[in-house]
Amino acid sequence: xLEEFRKNWLxxxxxxxxxxxxxxxxxxxxxxxxIEKKGDEFGIxxxxxxxxxxxxxxxxxxxxxxxxxxxxxxxxxxxxELSYLFKExxxxxxxxxxxxxxxxxxxxxxxxxxxxxxxxxxxxxxxxQFSYQLGCGSTLATLTGIPVVNNFRAADLALGGQGxxxxxxxxxxxxxxxxxxxxxxxxxxxxxxxxxxKNCMKEDVIAFDTGPGNVLLxxxxxxxxxxxxxxxxxIARSGNLIPELFKTLKNKDSYIKKSPPKxxxxxxxxxxxxxxxxxxxxxxxxEDHLNTFTRFTAWSIAKNIKQFANSEANIIVTxxxxxxxxxxxxxxxxxxxxxxxxxxxxxxxxxxxxxMVFAFLAYLTLGGIPGNMPSVTGAERETILGSxxxxx
Amino acid sequence: xLEEFRKNWLxxxxxxxxxxxxxxxxxxxxxxxxIEKKGDEFGIxxxxxxxxxxxxxxxxxxxxxxxxxxxxxxxxxxxxELSYLFKExxxxxxxxxxxxxxxxxxxxxxxxxxxxxxxxxxxxxxxxQFSYQLGCGSTLATLTGIPVVNNFRAADLALGGQGxxxxxxxxxxxxxxxxxxxxxxxxxxxxxxxxxxKNCMKEDVIAFDTGPGNVLLxxxxxxxxxxxxxxxxxIARSGNLIPELFKTLKNKDSYIKKSPPKxxxxxxxxxxxxxxxxxxxxxxxxEDHLNTFTRFTAWSIAKNIKQFANSEANIIVTxxxxxxxxxxxxxxxxxxxxxxxxxxxxxxxxxxxxxMVFAFLAYLTLGGIPGNMPSVTGAERETILGSxxxxx
Numbered sequence: 001x002l003e004e005f006r007k008n009w010l011x012x013x014x015x016x017x018x019x020x021x022x023x024x025x026x027x028x029x030x031x032x033x034x035i036e037k038k039g040d041e042f043g044i045x046x047x048x049x050x051x052x053x054x055x056x057x058x059x060x061x062x063x064x065x066x067x068x069x070x071x072x073x074x075x076x077x078x079x080x081e082l083s084y085l086f087k088e089x090x091x092x093x094x095x096x097x098x099x100x101x102x103x104x105x106x107x108x109x110x111x112x113x114x115x116x117x118x119x120x121x122x123x124x125x126x127x128x129q130f131s132y133q134l135g136c137g138s139t140l141a142t143l144t145g146i147p148v149v150n151n152f153r154a155a156d157l158a159l160g161g162q163g164x165x166x167x168x169x170x171x172x173x174x175x176x177x178x179x180x181x182x183x184x185x186x187x188x189x190x191x192x193x194x195x196x197x198k199n200c201m202k203e204d205v206i207a208f209d210t211g212p213g214n215v216l217l218x219x220x221x222x223x224x225x226x227x228x229x230x231x232x233x234x235i236a237r238s239g240n241l242i243p244e245l246f247k248t249l250k251n252k253d254s255y256i257k258k259s260p261p262k263x264x265x266x267x268x269x270x271x272x273x274x275x276x277x278x279x280x281x282x283x284x285x286x287e288d289h290l291n292t293f294t295r296f297t298a299w300s301i302a303k304n305i306k307q308f309a310n311s312e313a314n315i316i317v318t319x320x321x322x323x324x325x326x327x328x329x330x331x332x333x334x335x336x337x338x339x340x341x342x343x344x345x346x347x348x349x350x351x352x353x354x355x356m357v358f359a360f361l362a363y364l365t366l367g368g369i370p371g372n373m374p375s376v377t378g379a380e381r382e383t384i385l386g387s388x389x390x391x392x
Numbered sequence: 393x394l395e396e397f398r399k400n401w402l403x404x405x406x407x408x409x410x411x412x413x414x415x416x417x418x419x420x421x422x423x424x425x426x427i428e429k430k431g432d433e434f435g436i437x438x439x440x441x442x443x444x445x446x447x448x449x450x451x452x453x454x455x456x457x458x459x460x461x462x463x464x465x466x467x468x469x470x471x472x473e474l475s476y477l478f479k480e481x482x483x484x485x486x487x488x489x490x491x492x493x494x495x496x497x498x499x500x501x502x503x504x505x506x507x508x509x510x511x512x513x514x515x516x517x518x519x520x521q522f523s524y525q526l527g528c529g530s531t532l533a534t535l536t537g538i539p540v541v542n543n544f545r546a547a548d549l550a551l552g553g554q555g556x557x558x559x560x561x562x563x564x565x566x567x568x569x570x571x572x573x574x575x576x577x578x579x580x581x582x583x584x585x586x587x588x589x590k591n592c593m594k595e596d597v598i599a600f601d602t603g604p605g606n607v608l609l610x611x612x613x614x615x616x617x618x619x620x621x622x623x624x625x626x627i628a629r630s631g632n633l634i635p636e637l638f639k640t641l642k643n644k645d646s647y648i649k650k651s652p653p654k655x656x657x658x659x660x661x662x663x664x665x666x667x668x669x670x671x672x673x674x675x676x677x678x679e680d681h682l683n684t685f686t687r688f689t690a691w692s693i694a695k696n697i698k699q700f701a702n703s704e705a706n707i708i709v710t711x712x713x714x715x716x717x718x719x720x721x722x723x724x725x726x727x728x729x730x731x732x733x734x735x736x737x738x739x740x741x742x743x744x745x746x747x748m749v750f751a752f753l754a755y756l757t758l759g760g761i762p763g764n765m766p767s768v769t770g771a772e773r774e775t776i777l778g779s780x781x782x783x784x
């Protein structure tokens with residue numbers, strides 16, 4: 001029924017806004033992109049970007065939701081409020097960049113994950129099977145007058161997939177190479193990779209969450225050092241490895257060793273995880289612990305790359321974790337033959353890639369093009385993702 | 393952009409499935425309707441219907457969500473699970489009625505309200521401003537292969553409306569009369585009316601929640617008589633009015649006396665409400681209390697009809713409350729000049745009307761036609777409602 005609409009949508013370049021709010025709650029990333037279809041390929045050009053901080057009240061409310069210390073009315077309230085916040089920030093970005101809001105033709109937002117737990121994660125720490133993001137598409141569409149696509153994970157989950165990762169189709173179209181094996185590594189709260197052998201086809205792509213990104217390090221920095229995060233990894237660098245704890249982490253972590261498809265979240269890599277691991281190890285919560293968890297995080301990324309991808313690839317690193325220079329050094333140590341690229345690619349700043357992904361996914365959904373990759377999510381087939389809210 | 397699609401959608405009769413799950417959690421009502429546009433009017437024909445009981449586990453989970461004794465993972469789980477349940481029941485209805493599922497062209501579902509609190513409800517019992525329904529459109533679309541529309545209240549709320557009531561546009565098109573003043577009265581957990589003077593225009597329609605429907609009576613029946621509800625109002629009939637409590641209810645209720653637009657929910661008419669009122673009155677929780685609350689419920693409906701509608705209209709009653717014969721007698725007592733119709737209208741069984749409403753609203757959304765009525769919700773303008781999930 002939608003053939004005409006979709007054909008028309010794909011017939012010319014579209015200005016699409018993408019919004020990402022990661023599990024680290026470090027802010028609202030907004031990217032405005034010009035996207036077009038060129039035969040079987042796509043073009044994407046970043047037109048404007050910004051990262052806006054969460055107002056303290058919003059951050060606290062979302063952290064409370066993640067920490068499960070809210071009541072139903074607070075969850076419902078945050079669901080609506082987040083859309084008001086997005087609207088405000090889109091307006092602000094348009095103002096800063098002198099973009100006419102009415103030229104934006106679609107918005108794609110991920111929403112704030114407050115729970116992600118696909119079936120394969122059933123283990124000692126949790127036992128449910130779904131993914132749950134806050135943010136209301138209809139509210140944002142009504143407030144902006146722009147069609148909004150959100151709720152990108154549900155369709156893939158309904159087809160038996162993990163509902164994650166979603167970046168691989170973006171990586172496939174915009175980062176694969178005809179001359180090199182490429183790994184896109186994003187280190188947010190959770191770390192994930194997309195591995196694309198040179199000249200690969202869609203079905204050759206391998207992608208999955210490798211395990212923790214900044215999540216455990218941020219938690220220790222927050223709890224034991226009263227810092228938002230360990231800047232540059234300086235605190236970790238000042239400590240020493242606790243061999244027993246490192247061994248415990250390697251042995252007792254039940255996620256790292258799983259074969260893909262796999263995805264994980266803060267439900268597993270929580271403060272309970274840290275307590276569980278440290279109680280099995282020894283010592284107090286200090287620089288040495290942070291050193292050990294930083295090393296473990298780097299090790300877990302490298303371990304997954306060695307085992308399920310390619311330890312000699314070009315590794316393009318995005319996400320806040322790339323700024324942890326100590327962890328990046330450790331990663332190089334574990335992957336001596338890889339070419340690790342932590343500086344931004346031309347036209348795709350490392351700090352905004354995830355927001356660009358959701359602009360691209362919204363573009364695909366409106367064009368009637370599947371956004372999931374069954375080879376990486378485990379879904380039984382490709383599907384168009386998300387729910388669309390059309391304003392008047 | 394969607395002109396072609398919408399024009400085509402409206403160009404012929406469509407088979408649409410509507411799903412309603414009320415605040416009483418008494419089951420999942422499903423109506424399959426054939427809907428068509430005829431000039432400025434619409435035709436609707438009920439093709440199949442059924443009410444399916446909630447499985448005990450689902451009902452308990454949803455009741456826990458409403459009662460706010462759940463954690464985030466349970467809310468997220470219920471959100472997804474509800475769509476699986478809908479899919480199962482749609483399949484079952486199609487099987488019973490020998491309808492080919494692939495002939496259904498759209499599904500509209502209301503979702504399970506776990507919190508409804510528009511701004512105007514800020515009062516002694518709650519202080520938030522949104523409406524929150526569970527059920528995932530993308531999941532249901534993927535599972536059935538049918539486009540799904542849901543999340544009908546958010547757009548109206550974003551325009552400053554109550555996000556409720558939503559039935560009036562249905563009532564306007566299918567129940568108004570050229571010869572009589574008509575009131576559509578639905579008595580679910582909450583009671584609401586749509587008042588349509590004879591030959592009225594859309595902007596003449598008045599509609600709002602009158603206050604409690606079965607919610608307080610069910611709560612007392614459940615807590616003090618271990619019954620799901622007071623069948624036929626028999627327990628209430630066996631009791632006597634407590635004049636002091638009746639007076640307290642009339643005086644202390646802050647909703648009944650408000651002028652429309654107004655909407656309310658279980659957030660206000662909760663067990664706290666009952667305790668608050670009875671503590672101010674006298675006696676124990678017994679038949680006399682149930683009698684008094686039943687009388688108060690009938691009185692509150694009549695009071696609103698007298699004050700804001702028309703006490704001499706034809707009143708078409710739908711919803712479970714119409715089976716409470718004692719309350720219906722009391723309503724007649726309070727409205728001696730009204731023509732109260734509690735038996736089903738031809739082709740619109742009283743027990744399935746609400747599900748038909750959501751089939752119609754989904755039809756309107758896909759046709760690009762606004763579904764809210766600003767004169768009743770208080771929104772600043774008409775708007776297309778909901779979010780659409782298209783399967784492959």
